[in-house]
Amino acid sequence: MSLPIEHLAAKEKIFAAFKEFPLFQGLPDEVLVVFFVAAQEEIYRNGQVVMKEGDHGQELFIIGGGTVDVFIHHGESEQTRLAQLHKGDFFGEMCVIEPSLRSATVVVSETAILYSLKSTCLNKVYQVWPEQQSTIMANLARELSKRVQQLDPTYFDRAW
Amino acid sequence: MNQPDLIDPLLRRLPLFAWLSAESIAWFAHYAETHDLAQGDVLFPQGSPGDSLYVIVSGEITFISGQSEDTDEQSASTLEEGETFGELSLLETRPRLAMARAALPSRLLQIKSTLFREFAQKNQDQHAILFTNLARDLARKIRSLNAKKSSLHPA
Numbered sequence: 001m002s003l004p005i006e007h008l009a010a011k012e013k014i015f016a017a018f019k020e021f022p023l024f025q026g027l028p029d030e031v032l033v034v035f036f037v038a039a040q041e042e043i044y045r046n047g048q049v050v051m052k053e054g055d056h057g058q059e060l061f062i063i064g065g066g067t068v069d070v071f072i073h074h075g076e077s078e079q080t081r082l083a084q085l086h087k088g089d090f091f092g093e094m095c096v097i098e099p100s101l102r103s104a105t106v107v108v109s110e111t112a113i114l115y116s117l118k119s120t121c122l123n124k125v126y127q128v129w130p131e132q133q134s135t136i137m138a139n140l141a142r143e144l145s146k147r148v149q150q151l152d153p154t155y156f157d158r159a160w
Numbered sequence: 161m162n163q164p165d166l167i168d169p170l171l172r173r174l175p176l177f178a179w180l181s182a183e184s185i186a187w188f189a190h191y192a193e194t195h196d197l198a199q200g201d202v203l204f205p206q207g208s209p210g211d212s213l214y215v216i217v218s219g220e221i222t223f224i225s226g227q228s229e230d231t232d233e234q235s236a237s238t239l240e241e242g243e244t245f246g247e248l249s250l251l252e253t254r255p256r257l258a259m260a261r262a263a264l265p266s267r268l269l270q271i272k273s274t275l276f277r278e279f280a281q282k283n284q285d286q287h288a289i290l291f292t293n294l295a296r297d298l299a300r301k302i303r304s305l306n307a308k309k310s311s312l313h314p315a
Contacts, residue, residue, distance in 0.1 A: 072310050080310040097296045103303050131284055137291035138251055144298035145248055151305040154237040157223040157258035159248040160210025 014041075014064070018115075021062055022143050023090055026135050034125055039115040044108040050091075053105045057095035059116040063087050066112025074105035083147070084109070093140060095119045167192060167269060170217060174244060175300075176293050184286045187279065193270045197262035206259045211273045213246045219266025221245070225258035238263060249273045250294060 018024060018036050027035075041064070044050060050061060053072060063085055070083045070091065082104060085091060094100045096119045126133045149155045167189040171177045177185055197203060197219070206225060214221075222238045223245075239245055248254070253273060280287040 072306060078310065082306050082309065093295075094299050097292060097299060104306070126288070130288065133288035134280065134284070134291045137288060137295050141248075141291060141295040141298055142251055144295060144302060145251075148298055148301050148305065151302065151309065154223070154225075154235055156248075157225045157235070157237060157256075158239060158245040158260075160246055160254045160256050 017064060021088055021090070023062065023136065023139050025139050027132060028129075031125060031129055031132055035117060035121070038121045039117050042114050042116065044112045044114060046108055046111060048108045050106040050108060050112075050114065051102050051104075053102050055102045057092055057100060057102050058120075059118045060090055060092045060096050061106075062090045062115045062117070064113035064115055066108065066114075067110035068112055069107050069109045071105045071107065072103070074107070083150075090143070092116075093144075096122050096140070167194075170215065170269070173242070174215065175297050176213075176244060176247065176290065178293050179289050180286055184279070184283060188271060188275070191271075191275055193272075195268045195270060197266045197268065199262055199265050201262045203260040203262065203268070204256060206257065207255050209253050210246060210249045210256045211253045212249055213244060213271045213273070213276075215244050215269040215271075216241050217267040217269055219268075220263040221266060221268075222261050222263045223258040224261065247294060247297070250276050250290070 015032070015036055018032055018039075024032055024035065039062075044066070050068065051057070053074060065087050068085050068091070069081055070085065071079055071081050073079045091104075091106055092102065094103065096117075122136065145155075145159060149159075168185055171185050171189055171192075177188070192215075194217070195203075203214075203221065216239055218241050220238055220240050222236055224234055224236045226234050245260075250273060276287075276290070279290075
């Protein structure tokens with residue numbers, strides 16, 4: 001059992017990390033606190049599957065530490081690794097845009113701390129702070145645009 | 161002078177304008193500017209401030225970026241009628257990485273980022289829809305690029 005003071009210091013550290021996540025840039029502390037309290041922290045070991053292609057998505061995941069691999073057709077002959085994601089990256093974001101099935105399987109490749117946020121939590125935040133929806137969607141779009149650029153290096157030639 | 165009767169249905173078909181109210185679409189149709197380019201005309205040079213979303217009403221636009229002046233290495237891509245470009249100017253203005261030139265006689269619709277900002281101040285909820293559409297569009301692009309990658313390079 002940790003001492004309360006150490007516990008508090010650990011919480012402060014996690015909150016500071018939340019502030020650094022690209023998805024949360026520009027959000028006021030009062031909104032960040034809501035995400036901080038609502039987010040579920042989970043630790044995954046190497047090889048553990050976080051989400052499976054084709055499943056119903058209810059939450060998005062933010063990587064607090066560690067590494068995950070993103071696959072399509074995981075475990076099949078045409079299995080392809082699409083990306084490797086690290087601290088600060090997120091995945092499973094489509095469900096906060098519209099109800100959808102997972103488009104890929106995510107497998108932990110280096111012990112990972114993940115924070116999951118349900119799409120319903122984001123909707124509740126929008127009800128209280130409607131002006132923050134644009135901020136979150138802009139952050140999401142900005143990060144997604146970088147992924148498009150990685151897949152198609154001519155994309156930024158046309159994006160501005 | 162604009163022709164909102166023609167522009168309105170065009171905007172309505174764009175994924176970026178999905179779920180926007182008829183009033184919002186009419187507002188953009190009213191304030192958007194149309195430009196006609198002859199074949200070979202330069203729409204904007206590389207390095208100019210990227211401050212507008214464009215919709216290709218008709219024609220074809222080629223984007224040419226010089227990767228390095230030493231080797232004269234260039235990359236080019238082309239967009240056609242019904243496609244949009246400059247959409248990230250909704251988020252922020254950045255210097256353009258490529259020059260845009262009309263590969264065919266082309267008609268374009270331009271919506272300046274200042275117009276989007278003006279819209280945001282008056283229509284908070286509608287602006288959130290617009291940004292959600294932008295994110296959705298990008299997410300779909302990633303999905304289709306990934307699908308292509310997987311069919312090209314099966315592991």
